[in-house]
Every structure is written in C-alpha cells, then in structure tokens.
Amino acid sequence: MSDLLKSAYEYFSGPTNGQSDNSFVGQVVEISNVKLRIKKVIAEGGFAVVFVAQDIATGKDYALKRLLAADEEAKNNIIQEINVLKKLSGHPNIIQYLSASFIDKAQTTHGQSEFLLVTELCTGGSLMEILQSRTSPFDPETITKIFYQAAKALAHMHSQTPAITHRDLKIENLLIGKDCTIKLCDFGSSTTEIYRPDISWSANQHSSLEENMARFTTPMYRAPEMVDTWNNYFIGPPVDIWALGCILYTFCYLKHPFEDSAKLRIINANYNLPPDPKYSCFHDIIRGCLRVNPEQRLTVSGVLEQLAAIAESNGYNLKAPLGLFSSLKGGAGSFLKNLKDTSTKVMATMQQSIARTDLDVNYITSRIIVMPYPSEGLESAYRTNHIEDVRLFLDSRHPNLKYSVYNVSGKSYHSKFGQARVVDCSFAYPEQFKAPLLNSLYQLCEDVYEYLAGDSRNVVVIHCTDGKATSATMVCGLLIYAGLFEVPEDALQMFAVKRCPPNMRPSELRYLYYLADIVKNPSIQPHYKPITLVTVQMQPVPLFTKIRDGCRPYVEVYSENRCLLSTLQEYEKMRLFNIAEGKVLLPINVTLCGDVCVVLYHARNILGGVMSQGKATGIKICQIQFHTGFIAEEETCLRFNKSELDELSEGQDHYQDRFTVSLNVFVSDVERKPSQPPPWLTDQTRRVADTVFGTKIEQDETVDNFVSK
Template identity: 45%
Template sequence: MSLLQSALDFLTGPGSLGAASRDQNDFVGQTVELGDMKLRIKRVIAEGGFAFVYEAQDLGSGKDYALKRLLSNEEEKNKAIIQEVCFMKKLSGHPNVVQFCSAASIGKEESDTGQAEFLLLTELCKGQLVDFLKKAECKGLISCDTVLKIFYQTCRAVQHMHKQKPPIIHRDLKVENLLISNQGTIKLCDFGSATTVAYYPDYSWSAQKRAVVEEEITRNTTPMYRTPEMIDLYSNFPIGEKQDIWALGCILYLLCFRQHPFEDGAKLRIVNGKYSIPQTDTRYTVFHDLICSALKVNPEERLSITELVNQLQEIAAARNVNPKSPITELLEQNGGYGNNAQPRLSTNSVLQNSKPAGQLNNVYNAGLTVAECDQSYGGFFDILKGGTERFFTNIKDTSSKVIQSVANYAKGDLDISFITSRIAVMSFPAEGVESAIKNNIEDVRLFLDSKHPGHYAVYNVSPRTYRSSRFHNRVSECGWPARRAPNLQNLYSICKNMHLWLKQDQKNVCIVHCLAKPPHMRRFKWKTT
C-alpha cells in the first residue's frame, strides 16, 4: 500500500506529501481524453496511501465518474496496478461490485512526471458506508433489517470473487471499502490488495520464507482485520479465501455493535480469537452465531462464503426481507441520489512504457519499391490551397460512411478498427505481462495470417519497435518521437507507399500499429482547460 508514497518521494523528496498533494490538485480543472470520453476533473474526493481519486464529469453526457490516478516508477508496481485493473475488469458487472468503465496509462517517457501514469475510471458512488455508520452513532442503533441488507450485499460481492477460477481473495475487506451506490445498494471497491495466491505453510518452511510472506501480507492488509493465521505463520494454517470470511465477521460485528472486535489490533487477542459479544444485546441475536462462525481461529472451521450467504438468505426469508433491495436508511441519509443510468463500458487500454524513437525510417512495404518522396507533392498542395475546409469535410464525411459500413468487419477480442475496408488501425501489439490487457502480438499475427494471408503490410507509426520477422518481415518502421507531430513530408511518404501497396492487388490491406489506440479505445491524454 506504499505505492503512492514512493511515487511522491520520487517527485518531491521523502516527506514532501504537501508538495505532492499540490501537484495532484493541479490535475483538477484539466480535461482528460479516456477512450471515447472527454472528462473534466472536478475535484479530489479521496487521498490515500495508494492513489488519488477524483470526481470527473463526461463532457458529452454530463455523467459523473470516479477517476483514480496512480504514479509508478518501478516495474513491480506497474505489474501490481495492471493486476488490479485485470481483477476489476473481470469482476465488473456484479450489482455489488463497483462498475469498472475503462483504464489507460502512459509510459514515463510521455509523462510530465517522469513516471508511468495510470488512470482507472469507475462509476461514482457518492456515499460511503463508514460515513453512514458515523452519523448513525448520533441517531441510535441501525435496524436489524438494514444490517442484514448491508452485510448480505457485501457477502454477495465476496462470493462473486471467490467463485472466480482461480478464486480472487480481496485481503482488505473493511467498512472503508464499502460504498453506497446511487440506488442505495452496497458496492465493494479497492482491489489493489487482491490476489489469487494462497499460502500453505508447513514445517518445511524456513524462517526466511515465513518472513517474506509475512512482509507481503503486511503490505496488503489492515492490522485490525488481519487473521490469526496471518499473524502467526508458525500455526501452519492455510492462508486463503477464509481470510475474507474473518474480515466479514469483523464487519458484521462492527455493524451490530458499532465497534471493531479487535479495535486495537492487538496481535495476541487476534491469535487467540479473544472478543466478546455484549451480553445485553437483544436486537442482533440473529447474527450472533454468524459472527462466531466467521471468527474461528482455525480457518478451516470458518464458514465458506456460500454457507454464509445461504444462512443470510434463510434469515431474510424468516424476516420477510428482500436482502438485495435498496437500503432505505442509506438512501435517506445520502439524499437519494437515484441516478439510474449505468456507466458506459469501454475497452480497457492499459499501455506500458515506450522507448523514444529516432528519426523517421524509410518506409518498407513487403518488397515494394518506395517512390521518391519529393515527387508529386505539387498536386497534393494544390488540393489544399483555397479548399482546405471542403477537402477535410469530404474526408470526414467519407470516413464516417466507410466506418459505418465496416464497423462489424472484425470480430473477436482484438481492438482493431477498419477505417476503410482495406486499412485498419490497432494498438501496438504486446508481449509478456503487457499482453494480458493489450493485443497479444501472437494473436495479432494469427489474425492477420488467417484473414489476409500474404496480403497485408504493417506500418508501425509508434515510437516502439518489435522484430519484423514476427510478421514475415512485412513491417515498415515509420515511428516518430512521442509527443511530437510528424512532418508533412513523412506523412505523405507513408500514405503514398500505402497507396502503392493497395494498388498492387485488390486483396492487399494495410495495418497501422500505433500507441494511441483507435478512437474508441486510445490511451488517455489531457490538456489544461
């Protein structure tokens, strides 16, 4: 959870949190292009040890979103952020999980901060459960039915995680990570600590290995929610999904009795499971057994998430309560936002660091002889003279018609856009970790070989490069330095070569690889408004 602090230290020196905060506040008022949306950054809504979160408004629809900004100067941190994005994308769509909308990044070479920057766009939930609980302390006890709905919806989100293959473990379940949607339902957020890795310590584990695991756990968990098996690795209990069940037991206890069962985070009390249910309580007796079943010292004795959800459903049926329904008390306290519109989904586009490119190389088109670039410019410039507006209007109108006619040409998981029936644009193909969230270079090759065998030429206009042999030496390296516009002569050269290649055979197609994704999924960029 020290990602942001490391980033701040890198920017302004250790301890300069105030300066870093000012830098982040400078982000407010800017306009961010993320996918097909233009977002205006309205305000900072949260600051933590991991990221800054902003409220951002889509200038097209007027809809508000939450935008999380992260800085990273280490490859391991990049991987952790990418993993969070993958988890969010996989879990999105469940009614009790914050809706993931889009994600993007730029490498440190393109960033003004000198570090890789990541943006995560999600639905905006203006209510926080922790604020509701604080206000409830002044008004009296929460009704049993409200506790039931809150806890049931939280468990449903965790059940959705544990049903994945492999199961996803949240590891940082707490009331601070439970939001209130505009419809008055619970939404689980913050998957930065989530993992699919379970540990099974035994007597063969060395002290060093236990120390490494303990350090990793410490980085990704909150002290008062840690389980006995996390604190005492020498107990040799498995550390898996049941850690989330323990945290759920803590949350249920807090909902009922307005305090945490291990408020001080004392390790000895946690290891021995020393907590007590108030003897005078009569309001929440229906939950007493659930609390005890979740807070078992031995994780193997705890309920599974499915067993927990089933028992909650039985309680709801007995009380004639629909546990999935909006929580009236939450809506009343938060003004009943009632925004029923769902956020638009856009394809995830997290990009990795890019290398600066040199000057534009000569265009290579699968053996095609390159025509001299200094010829035939006259006709092109004559077209522009005196008729620029009409010329570009015609291009726009024609392109729109072509795009509509070929929009469904390419199906599948590749983010490829055919801007004409024979010219396609796609993001720079990735390898390794990066390929989890971008076009995999092997998938791209297989797609092109199957759809256009022997009839495609690749034009790489990004500043990054790859081995041209990946595409049978059909690659023209045409990139220019990041954040710099190419000169007109280079653009004309590329276009002319593409034209000559297309004229050779009606089956020939041109594939353009670029860092900026096609219009509906390109990387973010921003400018001051």
C-alpha cells in the same frame, strides 16, 4: 479521524482547501479519444489521487483515479488492480470499470509510470459516513440486507476461476450506489495466490510472508493466519470470511471485535459477544467466520445460506431496496474514533450502479440489457427476477417507457411489462431449431438497431429462459450487424465478460458467421440453389443400446417449420446397427433450400409409454442446423465432428473417439427465387457502431478490450 477515513469522507463531502491546489486540477487529459477536464480532487493518499473529471463534449462527470508507480513492482500491482476490477465488473454489488490508460515514465515529467483509471462517479454516499453519524446500530433487518449484499459481492469474487481473494475487505470499502445498493470497491490488494507455509519454511520465509500481508491488509481485519504464519495455516479466500465476521460484529455493536489490532487476541480469536438478544440471530455467523483455523470457517455460500434462513424466519425481503440512507442516520456520534487504521492505500471511490439488489440483470453496453425470463406467481419462490422487480428497475432506470423487450425464450406473454414495447421473437425459432432462422436473425438485428437509433435514450432488454446462449446469439448478432465486430468470437468474449460464458451451441455460432459474412464489405450472401441431401452417415456407430453395442437410428429433416422427412417406423422394422459395422448409413434423398435442421434419434421400444403398441420413442443422438445458401456448388459432402453437433446426449459412453456425422449432398446449378426477397437485399440502414453505446468513451474502451487487432 485517520487520514484514510478523512479522504473517504471528503470523497463525498468535497475536498479541503489544501486539496484544491493540486496541480493536476484544470488540466485536460485524453483517454480513449475522449477529452476530460479535471475539475477537483475528491480523495488523496500516498499512492493515488481521485478527481472529478468532466467529458468536455458531453458535460458528464466521471471519477478519475491517478496512480503513480515508482518501480516495476508498483507498476505490476496497479495493472493487477485494474485487471481484477475489469474481470469483476458487471456484478450489481461490485464497482464498475469504464476505462484506463497508461503513460510510460519516459514520457512523464516526474519520472514515474502513470495510470489513469476512469469510472462513473458515485454520488450515493459511503457506508462509513453513515455509521460515523449513528449513535445506535442498524436494526436487524437492515443489517441482514446490507450484509447480504456485501456477501454476494464476495461470493462473486470467490466464484472466479481461480478464486480471487480481496484481502482488504472492510467497511471503508463498502459504498452505496445511486439505487441504494451496497458496492464493494478497492481491489488493490486482491490476488489469486494461495500461500501454504509448512514446517520446512525458514524464519526468513515466514518473516517475508508476514511483511507481505502487512503491506496489503488492514491490521484489525487481518485473519490469524496472516498475523502469525508459524501456525502453518494456508492463506487464501477464508481471510475474507474472517473480515466478513469483523464487519458483521461492527454492524451489530458499533465497535470492532479487534479494534486495538492486538496480535494475541487475533490469533486466539479472543473477542466477546455482548449479551444483547436483539442481534443474537447473527451470533452463529460471527462465530462461524471468526474461527482461528481457516478450514473450519464458513464459506461465503454458508454465510449466504444462514442469512437467507434469518430473512425467511423473520419475514425480511432480501430483494427489497435498502431505502434512502439519509433516513438511516441515527444522529451525531463517531463510534470509529478509537480505531487505529494504519492502511496507506487510498480508498477507490468510483462507481457505476448496474442492477438492483439480487436482480440477475447485466448491461452488455449501456444500451443493451440481458436477463433471464422474468418470474411471477409460484415460480418466483425459486427463481430470481420477479416481474414486478424487473419492471420497477426498468421504469426507474429508463423512465417514460424508453425500453423495448425482445423475448427470445419461446414462451409468449403479453401483459408482463404493461405498456412497454415487447417483441415476441418466437417466429425466429421453429420447433427443433436451436439457432434462429437466418432471415429472422437479420430482421431482429435490424429492428433492434432501428429502435436504438430512433432515440438516444432508448435501451433494449433481451431475454431468453436463462439469459445465456439464446440471448447471447441475439446480442452478438446485433453487435456484428452494427459493425462493432467482424469476428463472432470477439462478440462472444464481450458477452462472457459482461454477463457470463454463454455455452453457445455450434449451430448458433455457425449462424453468427453467416451473419458476419452477409454484413461485411464486400458482402458474401447466400445463394438459393436447392440442395439434395442424399444420405446421412454416422461414424463410428454411436452406442445407445442398453449394452452399448450399437443403435437403432432414424432421422427427421426440417425445413423451417415443416418436417420434410421422417424415417420413423414400427420398432421392429427399423434396423439395428452394431458397433462392429463401423458406421451407420441412412438414405434420405430430400431436396430443400434455406434453413435446414437434421435430427438423428435412437429408437427404443417402451410398452405403455408415450408411444406404445409396438411403436418407437426416440432418444436424440444429435442434430445439425445449417443454411443451404452457404454450401458451395462443387461441394458433395458436409462433415461435422463432435464439436460441431448440437444436442449431444450426456455421458461419455455414447460416442467413440473421432465421432462424425457426414451428409452427402448434391447442389443444383439453378437458383430458386425466394417468395420474399431476403432482408439484407432490402435493408437501407446506414449502420454505425456508436448506436449501441451511450458514450464515445464506452465505445472506445470496448473496441480496445474486445475487438481483434
């Protein structure tokens, strides 16, 4: 067994006697204000050692990887590895980063820079260990499920901007999470660089590049363009596809297609597919991955499509869990005994499971979960997150109904989650409103916080339709309410990293700023002085007619769930504004207080349509939502540029440069007492940010990464 495989095996079965003497064992280190006692070595290699480290305060075990950098290049490589892992964390098939610290060489006794990388400890075992113990391959269904998850992890890497290439994809780097999910690890070779050798390159350039490839890759998995750069193929993400082909071949036949790492066989893709019909369904994928020309290889999307087709034709459920891997072991044996793995990098074996296979579920913190609307019935055929899968996931991760679901989708349901607590948040979103009403946003944040504070085991699940903008508004509002963030953009950055860019509407961001003003110290609270909207002006004239020379506008004004004004009339009675007029000016003269939504439409006449018989139907030009309590008494005009408007129509030809909407307003000098006191006046909650986290180390790492200094 090679040293690398030995260390990988020992990660899960315990260290050798020699390893237990490592001088680092027994020491106490402090990372992000958390003290960790080093218990034992679990993997060791030339550049790093991995330990079990126990939080002294809680007794919880983590994995701690200690990396030493002798020079600036090694230091930069370690920093890149950590940054890649941080960026990719959160995907269900990628290992999860928790924390890291750096010690400058001037402060160490060994004269080298030192990095300590912390993740949650993985106890699920290694895929390598299972394959080593088998005398026969997995059945096709198991191979399909395992390989599908590996490909999903790679798809997440390749979908980044710019794409991240793993460069050292191999079976040794596929681990098994606690929920029997495949996890991709070891990003020490990952890069966003693409190399493009050409006929102008010198021999030294080719030699240097090949040496670089040899440093960061494993011989038997290297693609032809890495082994021989004189073919002048570009070197980028397709090298991972070649490695996928090698992995799939090995799954099927318990031997590597290039186990001798012979250069000539690799650059000519000289391998043999055994005639066993049992695995013939995978032959097209293997051939598509193992093409000499990287431009002719399958993409990772193509691999996933073919796997989905195999699953559909054979009735495999890709969403079904893999089951206990102990039951998949096929007896004694080691098909890998002849492999010549010359890699010197130790395998990173740290892990935190985040979600079941194929579930679109993300933990923003260990106590805040975000997902899209759970599907059932026919819609489950084309949408992820079937309700039964979601319930099984939540019940297994958070038993005894220690979770509360907050539905901000606007679609009500009652029985989807059985006896679990479900809060229908539709009251916060009257028709036309894109951001939640301010009072409602505050009340929801208060309710979520109190639920989390009530039991340290409680978690909350927040979902809208797609798990993006509306969910992000709720989550970011909660984090601001809890006192973690003062600036909404910091909270949004955290959401974007932990889940996805939220594509938040301007009004949603505006309301997060309102909330931040209310909860900060000293608090800036809205007044209740009525304002009169006198006129609305659009400048230049938006272009919504068929020939794009003007518009026929009308306006609707909403105060919470009431429409206070609509200028919609019979089509011919509404004025057409031409582009030459320069602006649109509409009188409003409506007085209101609190949450306001102004919607502007272009009227068009469609006979026989939904609104016919000479009446108009509208195309939305834009809309604006705001709270009157944050308009200063001396203010007379509110101006909104394009970036501050909601619901802009798609296309580049509707709005001219510097398009703005202006509201002429008059603010009363007399307060109108609300019927109910606003919730921030009655809230007695003593808020602390650690309520939204499971551990102190998680909180400190979040503050370090996302809170503006």
